[in-house]
Amino acid sequence: MLAKRIIPCLDVKNGQTVKGTNFVNLRQAGDPVALGKSYSEQGADELVYLDITASHEGRKTFTEMVSRVAAEVNIPFTVGGGISALTDVDRLLNAGADKVSINSAALRRPDLIDEITNHFGSQVCVVAIDAQQGADGEWICYLNGGRIPTERSLLDWAHEAQERGAGEILFTSMNHDGVKTGFANEALRQLADTLTIPIIASGGAGAQEHFRDAFILGHADAALAASVFHFGEIPIPRLKEYLRHEGINVR
Amino acid sequence: MKVAIVKYNAGNIYSVVNALRRLGIEPEVTDDARLLQKADRVIFPGQGEAGQAMSYLKAHELDKVICSLRQPVLGICIGQQLMCRHSEECNTECLGIFPIDVLRFKPQRHEDKVPHMGWNTVSTDATDELMKSSDGKFFYFVHSFYVPVCKFTTATTNYILDFSAALHRDNFYATQFHPEKSGDAGEVMLKRFLTL
Numbered sequence: 001m002l003a004k005r006i007i008p009c010l011d012v013k014n015g016q017t018v019k020g021t022n023f024v025n026l027r028q029a030g031d032p033v034a035l036g037k038s039y040s041e042q043g044a045d046e047l048v049y050l051d052i053t054a055s056h057e058g059r060k061t062f063t064e065m066v067s068r069v070a071a072e073v074n075i076p077f078t079v080g081g082g083i084s085a086l087t088d089v090d091r092l093l094n095a096g097a098d099k100v101s102i103n104s105a106a107l108r109r110p111d112l113i114d115e116i117t118n119h120f121g122s123q124v125c126v127v128a129i130d131a132q133q134g135a136d137g138e139w140i141c142y143l144n145g146g147r148i149p150t151e152r153s154l155l156d157w158a159h160e161a162q163e164r165g166a167g168e169i170l171f172t173s174m175n176h177d178g179v180k181t182g183f184a185n186e187a188l189r190q191l192a193d194t195l196t197i198p199i200i201a202s203g204g205a206g207a208q209e210h211f212r213d214a215f216i217l218g219h220a221d222a223a224l225a226a227s228v229f230h231f232g233e234i235p236i237p238r239l240k241e242y243l244r245h246e247g248i249n250v251r
Numbered sequence: 252m253k254v255a256i257v258k259y260n261a262g263n264i265y266s267v268v269n270a271l272r273r274l275g276i277e278p279e280v281t282d283d284a285r286l287l288q289k290a291d292r293v294i295f296p297g298q299g300e301a302g303q304a305m306s307y308l309k310a311h312e313l314d315k316v317i318c319s320l321r322q323p324v325l326g327i328c329i330g331q332q333l334m335c336r337h338s339e340e341c342n343t344e345c346l347g348i349f350p351i352d353v354l355r356f357k358p359q360r361h362e363d364k365v366p367h368m369g370w371n372t373v374s375t376d377a378t379d380e381l382m383k384s385s386d387g388k389f390f391y392f393v394h395s396f397y398v399p400v401c402k403f404t405t406a407t408t409n410y411i412l413d414f415s416a417a418l419h420r421d422n423f424y425a426t427q428f429h430p431e432k433s434g435d436a437g438e439v440m441l442k443r444f445l446t447l
Contacts, residue, residue: 002410003370045370071269076432096265123366123393198364251370251389
């Protein structure tokens, strides 16, 4: 049976993981390659690396890091952050990334999705959506890491992304992100039940139960988190054991 | 040991190179018939689209080269599908090493998403030299087309239906999953291929 995936997400700035970690015996806690390798050894199913550098120099450093991850890590990994053209995708896939995640650039120019999937296949194209639920209950998509609201609704944009060939949707609830009270299960379920591509839940993980709920209530195919893993609050082996005990198929 | 990787217009070749390097082997990525024939092992990797891949192989006469290889050959993902007779993907005539047709997944329920993407278990009996010890292990899959269970099947996986996770005929081996991305289980399988 296909397993539900657990995906740690690493924010990378100038070649270093930002947000501290408290892994014991990890000589370079800030090294994204060592950290990714350690997650892989603990049983993470995939990794996501987000480039949060703005400078051109930083981009180059990130690409070099992608090559090192590809050389050392034996599970699939996605890279994202600042991808706005086919040349960015080509550079990162050539460096060894398995998938790319696109966000604002796709909202600004949806054809980017068609271009990527026509060139490299749907399986490499993850469309990340940051959305916020307003007082009226409507979910609205945001640009630039949640700074600029758009007029697109979450469901509408997710469906368009699928039609254009996206291989997966990575949905981050801005209402839940960082709050650690669980994922946006209702919205997740709506996405999962109406789309035919996998949905990755993101934003809100604070306890093991939240992952269970994202899978059982939210019908998510995968769940992504950062700080609960980085700070060792939820060790991946323990999380997997818990999920298995709750009847969820994990690797 | 000399390991050659078939160079053609498919993605993912460097994941295989990296995986072999982690095992201490520096493979040669080549479309040179002589180098492919001389290698101790040949890996035919993949990720891509069957129609375009076959046109490329034919244009470079790699189709004949691959079929005539005598050493152990391992096809991965689209590599496996191209080693079959025909693929529903773009209605493509393939290499015909495994006389079976590749079909597209037909979802039965809403939960049946295509592509089949992620970690899934394989079932195998203990007799196959390559898949031995992989029974019940998780491997990483990404594909929308599948090889039905046939007499060359050495391992199966269930998604929507039971399909071939691995095939074997004479010196030709193939897996639908990506051993190069399948963590420790994948590394064990690749090592086994190198010691066949």
